[in-house]
Amino acid sequence: MSKTIALVSGIPPQFENAMPARWLYHSEWFLVAAALAETASTGWFILSARYGLLHPDQKIAPYELTLSDLPPDQRHAWAEGVLQSLTQILKPGDRLLLLAEPNYHTVLYAILENSNWRLAAPLHGMPAASQVVWMQNAIDHPVQHPTIKSTSSSDTIPIR
Numbered sequence: 313m314s315k316t317i318a319l320v321s322g323i324p325p326q327f328e329n330a331m332p333a334r335w336l337y338h339s340e341w342f343l344v345a346a347a348l349a350e351t352a353s354t355g356w357f358i359l360s361a362r363y364g365l366l367h368p369d370q371k372i373a374p375y376e377l378t379l380s381d382l383p384p385d386q387r388h389a390w391a392e393g394v395l396q397s398l399t400q401i402l403k404p405g406d407r408l409l410l411l412a413e414p415n416y417h418t419v420l421y422a423i424l425e426n427s428n429w430r431l432a433a434p435l436h437g438m439p440a441a442s443q444v445v446w447m448q449n450a451i452d453h454p455v456q457h458p459t460i461k462s463t464s465s466s467d468t469i470p471i472r
Contacts, residue, residue, distance in 0.1 A: 314430075317402060318349035318356035318409040319394075321416040322366070326374040333358045334368035344447045345411040351451055353409055357401075359416050364390065365397040379415040391419045395427070404428035411435060411447070 322333065323342040334346060337358070346368070349356035358366040361382070362375040379387050402408070408424055410417065410433040417436065424431050434450070435443050 314403070314406045315354040316352070316407040316409055317398075318353035318411055319365075319420070320345045320349050320356060320358055321412040322358045322360045323413055324378070328374055330371055330373040332369045333360070333363075333366045333372050336372060336374060341413065341444055344444050344451070348447045348451050349409070349411060351454060359394065359412060359420070361390070364393045379419060387419045391423050394420065395423050398427075398429075402429055405430065407432060409434075413443075414440065 320342065322337045323339045323345075324337070325339055326336050327338060337343075337346075346356070346358075356368060358368060360366050360372070360375075361377045361379045363370075363372055366372065379390065382390065398408075405428070407430040408427075410420065410424065410431060412420060412433075412435065417433065421431075421433060421436065424433075434446070438446060
């Protein structure tokens with residue numbers, strides 16, 4: 313059976329001490345995206361400019377780096393590294409839910425769109441000011457994805 317994995321951008325600010333990645337980031341955007349990932353997927357990972365793909369429970373130190381700090385060739389290398397990590401986790405036909413702010417979304421979307429995974433990118437092209445509201449609404453009103461036959465709540469995914 314296929315699974316749905318959510319990818320959430322690690323958005324500053326961060327706390328000042330090393331801790332599990334899920335607790336390090338504390339912006340409103342990240343907290344809402346992480347909550348949606350918890351409810352709309354069978355598992356989720358954090359996209360970090362410094363560390364690449366992180367399991368939410370992986371302990372990391374705070375850092376000051378964003379993808380916009382990197383030149384285009386390094387952003388592409390970062391995206392390729394994330395793709396390589398995903399190949400260790402996903403099988404063809406699995407679903408990816410990309411919950412990423414524009415810098416992360418831009419660099420990953422083209423690579424993931426052409427992968428063997430089914431990509432859902434509900435924030436694609438959405439103004440930043442609308443993203444938190446949309447994600448909060450998706451948490452409050454989840455919709456069963458029509459291609460998933462399971463009645464398990466872990467298979468719900470918001471559809472725009």
